[in-house]
Amino acid sequence: MNSSIRRILIANRGEIACRIIHTCRDLGIETIAVYSEADQEALHVKTADLSYAIGPPAAQKSYLNMDAVLSAAQSLNADAIHPGYGFLAENAQFAENVLATGLYWIGPKPVTIASMGDKQKAREIAKVSNIPVLTGSPRISPNNINGASDIAHSIGFPLLIKATAGGGGIGMQPVDELNNFERQILTAQNLAERSFGDPTVYLERYIADARHIEVQIFGFGDGNGVHLFDRDCSIQRRFQKIIEEAPAAEIPRDIREKMHSAALALVREVRYAGAGTVEFIYDRTSNEFFFLEMNTRIQVEHAVTEMVTGLDLIAWQINLARGEFLTASQAKISCGGAAIEARVYAERPEKGFLPSPGKIITFDMPPLSSNLRIDTGVQLGDEITPYYDPMIAKVIAKGKNRREAINTMRSALQEVHIAGPSTNLAYLKQIFSDPDYITKPPSTAYVEEHPAKP
Amino acid sequence: MVIREVTSEVIGSVWKIERSVGDAVEEGDLIMILESMKMEIPVEAPVAGTLSEIKVVAEGSVEEDQVLCLIET
Known part of the structure; x- marks a missing residue:
């Protein structure tokens, strides 16, 4: 067996x-x-x-x-x-x-990875599944940028230039006005070509002061699946996440349920197999949400979902792959308490988050508990090299509610000491002590509005 | 004539050199792109002038504060 x-x-x-x-x-x-x-x-x-x-x-x-x-x-x-x-x-x-x-x-079927990896195709699949998407343009390849200004005008500003084959926030370019627009398209196409081997870009309406909410799903491959609730990943720099929370705080119940259903509609449509994440942008002013993209993999922030559901998503992935499984029913999955993840990076927040490689000469972490999990791949004496992602560790804290999780996080970070590379620890501590962050869920504009204090 | 050194802000490698020795550059022009920890770091001309020397090669590694190129103003 x-x-x-x-x-x-x-x-x-x-x-x-x-x-x-x-x-x-x-x-x-x-x-x-x-x-x-x-x-x-x-x-x-x-x-x-x-x-x-x-x-x-x-x-x-x-x-x-x-x-x-x-x-x-x-x-x-x-x-x-x-x-x-x-x-x-x-x-x-x-x-x-x-x-x-x-x-x-x-992982999911190759055909699913391919269709969700094409961000335009993913938008089409979302539309077919009756999920709202942001107003966007058709594909813009290097030989048809002429009409792009007109399309941009009809979408309105601000907007985002995105790479069709993109991902991980790379190559996304916010545009505020038509000035210099063609040059920005060219730059984005160049970057897309270099990063993804495909210069095609498209335009999408950009809601600058919104929240990034995502739903963790798990599909059984036959159209059925379950959701494992939601996460808020609004605190980002360069469109890459720094802090994630589960569940997303202060979302009206009906909106939250609609997001969960929308994510499961996508699972049905593509007969999704395995762990995946459906990302939405949530406009808290209008209470609308829109499909952004679907990530066909386990995510960095899956740990916060595991903390509030008590499940092991990697075990689920392996069990599904070996054809065991899966009798998980939605009714048996519950979300208890609140969890927050802080990504400790080798970087300098005060210098535009520039990366900071180096040898780790101090590496102290607090003792783990049922409310504190730390995932890391490095140890004392390791070199953080310039070749890969600058993440050093994920500190994941849990509490009965968001406020308690923040408290757990704040005391945990007091006991984290890393020397060698510069890190974002001071900035993380600044955020977890900031009344703006503590009293209400932040928007994607948070980092820009609350830069690292010297 | 003043020679201005353009230095690297990070440890990493040179991904791509966009300009050549002898080119006239304006302030803010892209000279090269460095790469470190999956991040692309553009190196722009801090002043207008002539690119008189490039001290690194594509795919070579760079240290923090290393001089990348010289601009004559």
């Missing part, structure tokens, strides 16, 4: 690789870590049962190298591949290749 997956290769690094290893261990599954030359001594390599070198430090040549990862899986007889988030997690071709090799792919 359950012998179909005995050994999983984790095509990732850092905290998510370590986190997946922990669940595998609980399930009695062996783990294989892959690593680049920069990560030979990394925690995920030490923690896994087996490890395999896949190339030089640059991600393109190691963690993004599909062939290298696949031959590691074959050499060490993996039964399945878990991609984590980032890197190859939303690469439909990679998912295809994994399946073609005869391995289990712990």
Whole structure:
């Protein structure tokens, strides 16, 4: 029984690789870590049962190298591949290749990854599912930018230029006025080409002072699925999240339920299989919400959902992949208390959040409890290198309600000491002591309106 | 004639050099793009002038405060 997956290769690094290893261990599954030359001594390599070198430090040549990862899986007889988030997690071709090799792919079907990865197609699917989307433009490729100004005018300002193949906030460009518009389109197309290999962009109405709310779903692949409530991820810099909360506070009950239903409508429409997140922008002035995109992977912030539901999403993913499962019923999933995640980054908030690599010479973390979880992939003496994402750790605090979770977080952060790279710890502490943040859920404009104090 | 050094604000690598030695640049013109921790960091001309020397190569690594190029004003 359950012998179909005995050994999983984790095509990732850092905290998510370590986190997946922990669940595998609980399930009695062996783990294989892959690593680049920069990560030979990394925690995920030490923690896994087996490890395999896949190339030089640059991600393109190691963690993004599909062939290298696949031959590691074959050499060490993996039964399945878990991609984590980032890197190859939303690469439909990679998912295809994994399946073609005869391995289990712990993620949604390749066709789902491909259609949700095309942000325009995702909007179409949302429309078909009767989910409101923001006013947007057709695709704008480098040879048809002429009509773009007219379309921009009809959408109105501010608007966002987004990459059709984009993700992770990369390449999104807010535009306030028609001035210089064509140049901004060209810049965005260049960036999209470089980052995603596809220069196509589109325009979308931009609500600057809104909240970013997302619904965690889990689909069983047959159109059925459940939601695991919602998260607020409004505190962002460069369209990338710093702080996430579950559940999203102060949303009218009927709106919240509509968001959950909308997310499940999408699950039905694409017969979604596995863990996914449907992102919405919520305009608190008008009480409207709009579909932004769907992420077809486990997310960084899944931990806050696990804290309030008591579930293990990685275990769910593995169980679904091995064909066990799934009798989970919505009625049995409940949301208790409130949880907040703070991402500790090697960066300088006072200097435009510029990254700050370096060797970690102090690394103190508070003791864990049922109200405090810390996910990290680094240890004392590790080098935070310039090659990968600057995240050092996720501090996840829980309380009976939002206010208590904030208190737990504030005391936890007092006991976190990291020296070597510069970090955003002081800025995180500033936010968790800020009455504006404590008294009401923040909007996506929060970071800009509350910069790091010197 | 004054020579102005343009330095790197971060540890990282040079992703792409957009201009060549001898080019006239205006203040704010993009000279090169650095990369560090998945972030692209544009290096812009702090002053108008002529790009007299480029001290780094594409894909090479850079240290914080390292001189990237010189502009003659």
